[in-house]
Amino acid sequence: MKRVSYDRKSGLGAAAAFVLGVALAAAPGAVQAQTCSGTGSPVLPARAFADVVVSYAPVVINDDPRVQFRDPQTALGPDDYAGDAQCANGCKSVSLGSGGVLTLRFADNVLRGDGTASCDLWIYEVGGNVEATFVDISKDGQTWYSVGETSGYTKGIDIDAYGFGPQDQFAYVRITDDLNQGSSSGYSDGADIDAVAAVTSVETCSITSVTPAARVRAGDVVTILGSGFAAGTTVLFGATPASAVTIVSSQEVRATVPTQSLQGSNSITLTIPGGLPCTLPGAVVGTLRQSWGSLKSLYR
Ligand SMILES: [Ca+2]
Ligand SMILES: [Ca+2]
Numbered sequence: 006m007k008r009v010s011y012d013r014k015s016g017l018g019a020a021a022a023f024v025l026g027v028a029l030a031a032a033p034g035a036v037q038a039q040t041c042s043g044t045g046s047p048v049l050p051a052r053a054f055a056d057v058v059v060s061y062a063p064v065v066i067n068d069d070p071r072v073q074f075r076d077p078q079t080a081l082g083p084d085d086y087a088g089d090a091q092c093a094n095g096c097k098s099v100s101l102g103s104g105g106v107l108t109l110r111f112a113d114n115v116l117r118g119d120g121t122a123s124c125d126l127w128i129y130e131v132g133g134n135v136e137a138t139f140v141d142i143s144k145d146g147q148t149w150y151s152v153g154e155t156s157g158y159t160k161g162i163d164i165d166a167y168g169f170g171p172q173d174q175f176a177y178v179r180i181t182d183d184l185n186q187g188s189s190s191g192y193s194d195g196a197d198i199d200a201v202a203a204v205t206s207v208e209t210c211s212i213t214s215v216t217p218a219a220r221v222r223a224g225d226v227v228t229i230l231g232s233g234f235a236a237g238t239t240v241l242f243g244a245t246p247a248s249a250v251t252i253v254s255s256q257e258v259r260a261t262v263p264t265q266s267l268q269g270s271n272s273i274t275l276t277i278p279g280g281l282p283c284t285l286p287g288a289v290v291g292t293l294r295q296s297w298g299s300l301k302s303l304y305r
C-alpha cells in the first residue's frame with residue numbers, strides 16, 4: 006500500500022472492502038482484470054497455501070516499508086489479514102517496497118493447471134491500496150515463467166491461459182512489485198502480500214533429510230524428515246517398499262530398510278494417499294551386510 010491514493014480497507018467491513026476493491030480495479034492507473042475472477046478470495050484448505058519463504062528482497066527507501074512490514078513469514082499459510090493496515094495488532098502481510106521481490110515455495114502441495122479457464126493461483130494482495138505485482142511460477146526454482154500481472158485479492162490467475170495444464174506441477178511463485186504502478190513511498194510501500202495459494206492444488210510431500218544416510222543395512226530404521234507426511238504414507242527404497250513404516254508426524258517418518266540388498270546409492274520415495282510422490286535421489290547408500298536384528302529373524 007502507498008500513502009497516496011485510496012484507503013481501501015481501514016475501518017471497513019470485508020463486504021464493503023470488496024465492493025470498493027472492484028471499483029478501484031477499473032480506476033485510472035489501476036491494473037485491469039486478469040484472465041479469471043472469483044467472488045472475492047476463495048475459501049481453500051490450509052494445505053493449498055505457500056509453505057516456505059525462499060527469498061525476500063524488499064526495496065527499502067528512507068526506511069519505507071517500515072521494518073514491521075518486512076516479515077516475509079506473514080505471507081505463508083492461510084490468508085489472515087483482517088483490515089489492520091497499520092499493523093496495530095501485528096502485521097499479517099509483508100510489503101515489497103517499489104520493485105521488491107518475494108519468492109515462496111509450496112512444500113506439501115503443488116500448483117497445477119486444471120485444463121479450464123478457472124483460476125489456479127491466487128495472490129492475496131491487501132492493505133490500504135490496491136497494488137500491482139508481476140507473477141512468475143517455476144517448477145524447480147531455476148526456470149521461471151511469467152503468468153502476467155495481478156493486484157488486490159479479488160481475482161486470480163488462470164495458468165492454463167499461459168499454455169500450462171494439469172500435467173505441469175509448480176512448486177515456486179515469485180512476486181515482483183510493479184514500480185511503475187502506485188506511489189513510491191509510505192510506511193508499507195509496495196504491494197502487501199498476505200498469502201499465496203494454489204487454487205488448483207495437489208497434495209505432495211518433500212524430503213529434507215534422511216538419517217542414517219550411509220552404510221545402511223537391511224533391518225535398519227532410517228528417519229526421514231520433511232513436510233506433508235500423512236497417515237498411510239508409503240516408502241520406497243529405490244523400487245523396494247520399506248518393510249515397516251511409522252508416521253511420527255507430518256514432518257517425520259521412520260522406515261525400516263527392506264530385506265533385499267540395498268547395495269550402492271538408492272533414492273527414497275514417499276507417497277501420501279491420493280497425492281504425488283516426493284523423491285530424494287541418492288538418499289541412502291546401502292551395504293550388503295544385514296543388521297543383527299534382521300539376521301536373527303532369518304534364522305529364527
Ligand atoms: Ca501448502
Ligand atoms: Ca485454469
Ligand SMILES: [Ca+2]
Pocket residue numbers: 079080081083084085086097098198199200
Ligand atoms: Ca498473512
